[in-house]
Amino acid sequence: MQAMVYRGPYRVRVEEKDRPAIEHPNDAIVRVTRAAICGSDLHLYHGMMPDTRVGTTFGHEFVGVVDDVGPSVRRLNPGDRVMVPFNIFCGTCFFCARGMYANCHNVNPNATAVGGIYGYSHTAGGYDGGQAEYVRVPFADVGPSLIPDWMDDDDAVLLTDAVATGYFGAQLGDIAEGDVVVVFGAGPVGLSAAKSAWLMGAGRVIVIDHLDYRLAKARTFAHAETYNFTEYDDIVVQMKKATDHLGADVAIDAVGAEADGNLLQHVTSAKLKLQGGSPIALNWAIDSVRKGGTVSVMGAYGPMFSAVKFGDAVNKGLTLRMNQCPVKRQWPRLFEHVRNGYLKPSELVTHRIPLEHIAEGYHIFSAKLDECVKPLIIPNAA
Incomplete structure (x- = not known):
């Protein structure tokens, strides 16, 4: 074959x-x-x-x-x-x-x-x-x-x-009727999570990415508000402004370890055979969600060598839910x-x-x- x-x-x-x-x-x-x-x-x-x-x-x-x-x-x-x-x-x-x-x-x-x-x-x-x-x-x-x-x-x-994983990500968010849901990543999984959030009762769905054509897809496929994070000095501050300075009720990390990778990731993967991953999207999710909110993670991660803001998650009283679908x-x-x-x-x-x-x-x-x-x-x- x-x-x-x-x-x-x-x-x-x-x-x-x-x-x-x-x-x-x-x-x-x-x-x-x-x-x-x-x-x-x-x-x-x-x-x-x-x-x-x-x-x-x-x-x-x-x-x-x-x-x-x-x-x-x-x-x-x-x-x-x-x-x-x-x-x-x-x-x-x-x-x-x-x-x-x-x-x-x-x-x-x-x-x-x-x-x-x-x-x-x-x-x-x-x-x-x-x-x-x-x-x-x-x-x-x-x-x-x-x-x-x-x-x-x-x-x-x-x-x-892709669609099942996005749906699962919305499930993990434990979305209540009327919730504000922000999705990081407008790939197929993030788009599916955004679409699924509506099915679970979300009152507002926001998608964040850096590729305009994927954000356009988020508007047509998932009927979401969109933000290109490269257009803002700090996307977390922008999310606070967009949510009455409280933060979203639910944040969904549909990025995981960025597939493109950075130089350190490529060096460690090639020389040490380790997938380092970058927690940028996860940290944005932790910072963008309101106190007492929920962070859903179903992006693909390997071993992590960069600092995740776990202390912030604890101090904000967040619920973190995650798994492979x-x-x-x-x-x-x-x-x-x-x-x-x-x-x-x-x-x-x-x-x-x-x-x-x-x-x-x-x-x-x-x-x-x-x-x-x-x-x-x-x-x-x-």
Whole structure:
């Protein structure tokens, strides 16, 4: 089969790889019909995630058609259209039993926090991802769901991470009716969080970013107020002015460790194999929210070497809530919102790129060219 292959920082290409095989009775093999490049894939692309090995196939957002199933699989059959959450999880451990699918205890021997993630380095279990013609899906009776007949693949693939994670970020904010919600980051996750905040009763939604085309998308997709932080001496002061000098009720950090990175991050990632991350957006969130408010964090962070304003969070009496999104837990409600027309995930898609041109797709997305918000990858076998 053809698959995207990592060859080092800023170097990806399409190569012939062995088609994945059933390795465990609970496995399925899925023929990929849609995949996507995620903002968090850029941490891998830039060489800023530890233990990203040459030869790895990225891609944790994908949907497809079941091609083969192991002898123990009961819920899926060849020919089924399926959407696969980015989390790999067993469904039976202590954490899965509590709906914490992102923290499964049985799928990742290399970490004590996160569970397994498709195509996200060996720190997330070493599983190959879906930017390929075929992918192996472990625990096939647990993770994947059938795509409803009425749902388009372009909508379904966005629900495997970006839209579900944004919705989860709004959930973590514990939004009350009429709340002022400020979202840091106008990528697909931040845009989804802003849109979801309205569904949870927000009275006012503000989105902050530095790219005008993404802020324009925030106005049309999420119907949010927008601020370009480069136009203000201090965006925190501006947020206080815009909220009667109290601060927002809820702040959502949809940035995490900036994917572009700074010089220190690139040095530490290249030499020490550590993803440093920058807490700028998180500190802005802490400073912009009112006393007694809530900060929701679902951006991708690695080990932190810069100071987070934790003392300020304590002194302000803030509630901080965070995790990787347990995607499948969000689907029942998200399916309702999509079917009722409240959400149209595919409106986030700006580029559709054939698998054989994925290197150009990564370059466009990484360099923020051509007003790229969300690129889909179309495998040759689709």
